[in-house]
Amino acid sequence: MKKAIVIGSGVSGLSISRMLTDNYEVQILEKSDKAGGLIKCDRIDGNLFHKVGGHVFNSKDTAVLNWFWQHFDRDQEFLKATRNAKILLNNKLIGYPLENYLYQLPENETRAIVDELISMLVAEKEKDTSYDNFKDFLIGNFGENLYRLYFGPYNSKIWHTDISKVPLEWLDGKLPMPQIKEVIISNIVKKEESTMVHASFFYPKRDGSQFIVNRLSEGQNINLSFNVDEISVTTNNQLAINNGSIVTDLIVYCGDVRKLNSIVSIEDNILKATLEAVTDLPSNGTSNVLCETDDNDISWLYLPEEKFKAHRIIYTGNFSDTNNEGTNRKTCVVEFSGKQDQETMLEELKNLPGNLKPLAFNYEPNSYIIQHKGTRSKITELKTSLAKYNIYLLGRFAEWEYYNMDKAIESAMELNRKLA
Numbered sequence: 241m242k243k244a245i246v247i248g249s250g251v252s253g254l255s256i257s258r259m260l261t262d263n264y265e266v267q268i269l270e271k272s273d274k275a276g277g278l279i280k281c282d283r284i285d286g287n288l289f290h291k292v293g294g295h296v297f298n299s300k301d302t303a304v305l306n307w308f309w310q311h312f313d314r315d316q317e318f319l320k321a322t323r324n325a326k327i328l329l330n331n332k333l334i335g336y337p338l339e340n341y342l343y344q345l346p347e348n349e350t351r352a353i354v355d356e357l358i359s360m361l362v363a364e365k366e367k368d369t370s371y372d373n374f375k376d377f378l379i380g381n382f383g384e385n386l387y388r389l390y391f392g393p394y395n396s397k398i399w400h401t402d403i404s405k406v407p408l409e410w411l412d413g414k415l416p417m418p419q420i421k422e423v424i425i426s427n428i429v430k431k432e433e434s435t436m437v438h439a440s441f442f443y444p445k446r447d448g449s450q451f452i453v454n455r456l457s458e459g460q461n462i463n464l465s466f467n468v469d470e471i472s473v474t475t476n477n478q479l480a481i482n483n484g485s486i487v488t489d490l491i492v493y494c495g496d497v498r499k500l501n502s503i504v505s506i507e508d509n510i511l512k513a514t515l516e517a518v519t520d521l522p523s524n525g526t527s528n529v530l531c532e533t534d535d536n537d538i539s540w541l542y543l544p545e546e547k548f549k550a551h552r553i554i555y556t557g558n559f560s561d562t563n564n565e566g567t568n569r570k571t572c573v574v575e576f577s578g579k580q581d582q583e584t585m586l587e588e589l590k591n592l593p594g595n596l597k598p599l600a601f602n603y604e605p606n607s608y609i610i611q612h613k614g615t616r617s618k619i620t621e622l623k624t625s626l627a628k629y630n631i632y633l634l635g636r637f638a639e640w641e642y643y644n645m646d647k648a649i650e651s652a653m654e655l656n657r658k659l660a
């Protein structure tokens with residue numbers, strides 16, 4: 241059997257390595273001393289801490305769902321929930337997505353928004369829908385008022401970047417494209433939104449996404465604390481890792497694509513140029529705090545207002561009671577964009593609802609990829625030049641795509657078909 245090395249044991253690496261075992265002898269190399277990448281969790285005095293992401297699972301793709309449920313007993317091992325997301329505006333909880341809950345806003349806001357939406361509806365036929373960037377798309381679809389109230393401040397906060405520079409191709413399949421008529425009808429008939437991927441979701445009964453990591457790791461050959469810092473080609477056209485300490489026929493790289501330029505040592509000018517072209521792609525990080533909170537029934541709470549530094553509270557303690565084993569209250573995670581010092585975060589907790597008590601902190605420097613115009617074509621060119629050497633890219637930071645877990649699995653399935 242041919243040998244394959246998978247670099248990275250996040251959900252992408254764990255998924256592709258399971259898929260490749262039909263045709264390859266697979267080994268995973270992971271620089272951290274624990275598998276899981278972004279979806280790793282810790283227990284803090286009995287309470288579950290999602291250190292970064294991968295909180296809930298669902299997919300719109302039947303093939304992804306079928307593959308995923310081959311590895312788990314959905315009814316015995318998972319809980320199913322319907323999202324109850326809220327937006328905190330003017331100290332009031334408003335339903336999510338905001339455009340479906342306009343009737344919960346103060347009357348003057350509702351009037352301004354509806355006036356604008358109606359005039360947009362009248363002009364819809366002549367509307368130019370070829371938006372150039374994310375900001376124009378949001379204003380074009382939701383109007384200036386909803387942009388001012390929610391879409392602008394929330395997205396600028398979480399992406400920590402000028403969203404007028406973010407191209408629209410990035411959005412492919414990520415956001416539902418609401419029809420204004422449907423927005424108005426939803427507000428009248430008070431219909432719950434159900435098209436978003438996490439409108440309902442699955443969550444492990446125990447250990448959150450760490451449970452997913454543990455199950456997908458079972459039976460796999462994972463070499464922890466192994467940092468891949470060099471990849472070269474041998475004289476008989478195989479791939480050598482870290483000065484030949486491992487030789488393989490194929491590599492799937494699930495790490496940060498920006499670092500490949502200093503890892504790949506192959507004399508090929510085209511490859512070099514394509515590697516250099518991606519070294520400065522921008523990304524964003526997340527600081528977060530695991531907290532105890534007062535009881536509520538919310539899944540997650542968005543905090544668009546500038547007066548809050550945090551952008552979201554995820555009530556992870558509501559996803560499974562087993563997440564709160566160290567407290568007689570509930571737990572949640574408060575998220576901040578970028579690096580925040582602990583004092584700022586502690587001050588902020590006092591302003592947020594729920595009488596929050598901090599239990600643990602984490603900072604992940606790379607949690608969100610930011611795409612600009614041309615990013616996708618740079619990655620496509622790099623994929624082509626790497627494929628000549630049997631090196632493939634997979635995952636959120638390797639393909640520079642805003643993947644959730646299901647999209648990472650979908651991409652692994654596509655790569656597996658290519659390599660079979």
Ligand SMILES: Cc1cc2nc3c(=O)[nH]c(=O)nc-3n(C[C@H](O)[C@H](O)[C@H](O)COP(=O)(O)OP(=O)(O)OC[C@H]3O[C@@H](n4cnc5c(N)ncnc54)[C@H](O)[C@@H]3O)c2cc1C
Pocket residue numbers: 247248249250251252253269270271272275276277278279292293294295296297298466467468469494495496526607608634635636637643644645646648
């Ligand atoms: C705040 C937040 C919330 C999220 N919530 C959800 C959610 O609710 N549902 C959902 O489906 N998705 C969610 N996601 C997305 C989800 O976390 C990602 O899609 C997924 O974790 C990406 O996995 P990955 O394997 O592609 O990358 P990673 O998890 O980053 O894995 C890459 C791995 O490669 C290893 N590595 C890198 N370089 C090397 C090297 N040179 N040598 C050896 N090892 C290396 C790293 O240590 C890491 O373990 C969320 C993401 C964030 C940031």
